[in-house]
Amino acid sequence: MKEEMNILLVEDNDLDVEILRRGLKRLGASNSLVRARDGVEALEILKENQTRGILPDPFVILLDINMPRMNGHEFLVALRECSDLKSARVFVFKTSDSKEDVNKAYDNNANGYIVKPNSSSELNDVIQSLRSSWRICETPRCTAGRAPVT
Amino acid sequence: MLSISEGSELIYDEYETTEPMFDPDPMFSDQILIDLYGRNRGFDIRTNLTFRQENSYSQLTFILFAGLLTEALIVFCLVVMARARTRAVRYAKHVTAALRQESAKLAETNRYLSSTNDELEQFSYAVSHNLKTPIRGIGGLTEMIEEDLEDYFASVDANPGVRSNLARIHERIDRMSRLTSSIMEYSRIGNQGDTGDPLDIKEAIDSMRVDFDLAPEQLQLTDDVGTIHVDTTNLRRVLENIVGNAVKYHVGTAALRINVRALRVGDRARLVVSDNGPGIDPKFHDRIFDVFQTLRTGDTPKSRGIGLSIVKKVVEFDGGKVELVSSIGTGAAFGFDWPIRKQLQSHAQPSEAA
Numbered sequence: 265m266k267e268e269m270n271i272l273l274v275e276d277n278d279l280d281v282e283i284l285r286r287g288l289k290r291l292g293a294s295n296s297l298v299r300a301r302d303g304v305e306a307l308e309i310l311k312e313n314q315t316r317g318i319l320p321d322p323f324v325i326l327l328d329i330n331m332p333r334m335n336g337h338e339f340l341v342a343l344r345e346c347s348d349l350k351s352a353r354v355f356v357f358k359t360s361d362s363k364e365d366v367n368k369a370y371d372n373n374a375n376g377y378i379v380k381p382n383s384s385s386e387l388n389d390v391i392q393s394l395r396s397s398w399r400i401c402e403t404p405r406c407t408a409g410r411a412p413v414t
Numbered sequence: 415m416l417s418i419s420e421g422s423e424l425i426y427d428e429y430e431t432t433e434p435m436f437d438p439d440p441m442f443s444d445q446i447l448i449d450l451y452g453r454n455r456g457f458d459i460r461t462n463l464t465f466r467q468e469n470s471y472s473q474l475t476f477i478l479f480a481g482l483l484t485e486a487l488i489v490f491c492l493v494v495m496a497r498a499r500t501r502a503v504r505y506a507k508h509v510t511a512a513l514r515q516e517s518a519k520l521a522e523t524n525r526y527l528s529s530t531n532d533e534l535e536q537f538s539y540a541v542s543h544n545l546k547t548p549i550r551g552i553g554g555l556t557e558m559i560e561e562d563l564e565d566y567f568a569s570v571d572a573n574p575g576v577r578s579n580l581a582r583i584h585e586r587i588d589r590m591s592r593l594t595s596s597i598m599e600y601s602r603i604g605n606q607g608d609t610g611d612p613l614d615i616k617e618a619i620d621s622m623r624v625d626f627d628l629a630p631e632q633l634q635l636t637d638d639v640g641t642i643h644v645d646t647t648n649l650r651r652v653l654e655n656i657v658g659n660a661v662k663y664h665v666g667t668a669a670l671r672i673n674v675r676a677l678r679v680g681d682r683a684r685l686v687v688s689d690n691g692p693g694i695d696p697k698f699h700d701r702i703f704d705v706f707q708t709l710r711t712g713d714t715p716k717s718r719g720i721g722l723s724i725v726k727k728v729v730e731f732d733g734g735k736v737e738l739v740s741s742i743g744t745g746a747a748f749g750f751d752w753p754i755r756k757q758l759q760s761h762a763q764p765s766e767a768a
Binding site: 277283286360363384 | 547561
């Protein structure tokens, strides 16, 4: 059995955070969910995480785009420039499916782009798809150089 | 007139002052003495008035005068024409300048209107986009309330109105969400430029048959165009909206039949989508193309009320026009033109192209 999918959720909207938390709980997920309010906070958490295990490995980053201070696109660029963080898996979560946003996200090496679900059933689909892809995909090398938490 | 004399004796004389043709001052006169049969006869010849009349060239004077007059007239005309030309040129210059000013003003107004229009469209896009987050939030919160009330709903003294009202909130949220998506889609038409891969009409119709869950005979195609290379994202959108409309508004027992015809007309494709649906009353032919107009009453969940306005906006953006032939009971046929290939030069004004 693979490790549970831990999540770093980069999202400024409290309600969206709660909806995701509830969705995970509904599906009986036992993973950790760490929340950052914008790109700056997310980078801080990721860097701090290398010395202090806030976010258990392996994890996936769910990234909103419109955020204060550092938005999702900027965060992606900064992340990919970071030698020990660049392999992190990032799924962009955004309300719009505008081609510009989608293309920009993939240009910055997002691993996926998901339109924010509009209902709990849609959210269930998204979480379950993410978890099953998590199960069938191999985990990249340990990003923080620590042994995966089992 | 002749008078003949011999010596001093006048033997024949026509030279009478009473003679009607008498000319007191003959134009020609001569006196000849001729020795005739041994007699010396003098002939005095004078011309009479007849001669004068026949030989006085008064016409010449008249012709000369008339010629001079004509010449003068021609010269006058030339002068007048030259002056008129000068005036015309001056006037033309004046008018052209005025026109140029007018057209500059028009161009300026046009630029202003177009930028205002762009701003308005961006504004509606931004508003709609920003409304999406709170709308989703309300939806999420409603679901949370429902989740938290599971026990209450299960209890015997639960008010059934609570659950049904929560369901009604969901319906409204769905509608709001569709509205904002529609506004976003509508306001972006024309801002994205020419996009899309070449579109094979047969493939497009085949995939619509799958999307709308139609049998082969329900959606048929007559095609002599093949592939279209211009702005195919929008073309697909137009076709999908017209076909989708035919599917959505089909009622009655007659099995739905939709015919798509693609005909080559010069360098353009003439596309006509006709159906055997209920038809549209001619008095609604304009209104159905307006945004958020639907001829159905009440809360029709599927209708976005924007499909045909998208069709209209897309087709007219290219300078085309959607034609509709329909009346109640006869089905409906929507027709429009679409360029098959990109023109090398930008769209020339029709007047300039002529």
